Amino acid sequence: MRRSEISTLLFETPWPELRQYAVRVLEREKGSHVFVRGLVEFSNLCWRNCRYCGLRGENRALVRYTLSQAQILKAASVAVDAGVDTIVLQSGEYTIDPLWLAQIIDAIRSSHRVPITLSVGEQPEVAYALWKEAGAVRFLLKHETSDRSLYAALHPGHNLQERLDCLKKLAKLKYECGSGFMIGLPGQHPESLVDDILLARRLRVSMCGAGPFIPQENTPLGRSESGSVPMALRVLAVLRIVLPWANIPATTALATLDAECGQRDGLLAGANVLMPGFTPMGFREHYRIYDNKNRVDMAGVQAAIEEAGRTHALKPLWKTQSTLPKALASA
Template identity: 45%
Template sequence: MLDVIKKAEETHSLNKDELVLLLKEDKFDKEIFEAADRVRKKYVGDEVHLRGLIEFSNICKQNCLYCGLRRDNKNVERYRLSEEQIINFAKNARNLGYRTVVLQSGEDDYFNVDRMTRILRAIKELDLAITLSIGEKSYEEYKAYKEAGANRYLLRIETTDKGLYEKLDPNMSHENRKRCLMDLKKLGYEVGTGCLVGLPGQTLESLADDILFFKEIDADMIGVGPFIPNPDTPLKDEKGGTFELSLKVMALTRLLLPDINIPATTAMETLNKNGRLIALQSGANVVMPNVTEGEYRKLYALYPGKICVNDTPAHCFGCISGKINSIGRPISKDYGYRKKIFEKA
């Protein structure tokens, strides 16, 4: 066991059996988290990158069984921000000190190429790096967004188990999701993906495959979070993922992909009140505080218990900065692109 952890720390390479072994046994979790923390420090340093998250539409044409924004959920009031609101939230984020904004929404076709590129060009004027997280699109659409100024794209694979994916994401295809990730790479985006931990029917073997998939596609960013059952979805009575296992999948991802960006996800903080700080000390180097204003935060309800729903962007910025500084970590002042200092031999 300890020799496998040592191997991961030194070579950044494990096979599936070794990953499953570490996922199964929890006696050496502390050692895994500490090794991931050392690898994080060695490759990406102590700086924490903050990304301001703008949740600009909770309207979604998809019907993922785990998600509160699924189209069949009639219990959530739907909203779309205006172009002006989105740009203003970005401006305010820039003024607070953010160097990146993440534009996230459900799969909402109202935001077509015309509207999105207009928004992207306006935000680009503000000297911000832009991450998009708006779902599956065509190559041409991704290309238009890249040309309009988007720098990064987040699209979680959710699970690499094709059967499970297609069961939980009705009418979506695993092939198309992978096609999207490949297109984004081809177009020169920094590509973020990731998975949910604790989905019903998900095995440790499949989580090991997820980590190997992240490495295989050379992802630039990986977000891992626990699945948290939403009472307004068909998966309401399922168990959901644990904090510890999510943290371990995240830490193992750091060991195998030493120089990428890894967020301490909001869902981790929902399950543990110090979740983000613990994650930052177990391999993570990014936090994505919410910069959406007003009532919208509450309505962007992927899962219950979401943090910060009644807080302002300024409050969250101060809150998280203080917490990060309290564990001796500085807030980065640059855009926080992937450092790419680890090249495979």
């Protein structure tokens, strides 16, 4: 699909027509099943100073934490018992002890036999390799914006090529790689969203997350306006059409800006993944990437799936089987 065709879909095609197109692709490529990934935010430490993110190292107002191995394993167990099909371990970008995290990955895989996704930012290749050996199968590393000048302005001391090089290293190690970007970033030109979609396609990512920008008060962009929910839904629909093979989440940011319908509408736009949070109480409020984050729980996930007329498997089937169910193993 040419750039001009993607631009026409994104900015000119009437919404009912665009959504119907995306749903046809979704039904053909993915069916009606929605995957449910359990998110454990195990640390909010971060050494970067991204201008939009509340975890930025210079945010002195944030209470910092790192969960213990026991706390992480307990949160993962709660998530599996609730019926998630994947555990997502997420943190800010800091120097993680590779062996420490490898032990956690191995323990989760040994106890629960569910796929593990990591989202811990740019790390040494040797660490990526160790975590893959320990049992991690997916890695989420969002490129945030394909506009190189905007990327540099938003990420002091860093550039987009560093991000892309990490994604290449992860792909070389045979991770299923995910990327993604924000919609409505201050300074973002609308047409750069087309470039974001094209970049995700060139990378052949297995997952692509796209959600609206939401400001966090203790950042340089804390007084900026949030991104548009309608535009975010259009982006999801176009992603489904252009990346028919990819798993696409209806993001928590959608649920934050539209608590009643955001994730349901994301599913109706072509998404097929939801990510409820399982970070322990007493810590989750300190994982403050943006303000007023909607803490999506399993009840909200089930409601969104049912309201969208989709299907799910929220019972932990793998506990009674010798191998993962085919639908989960190929997710």
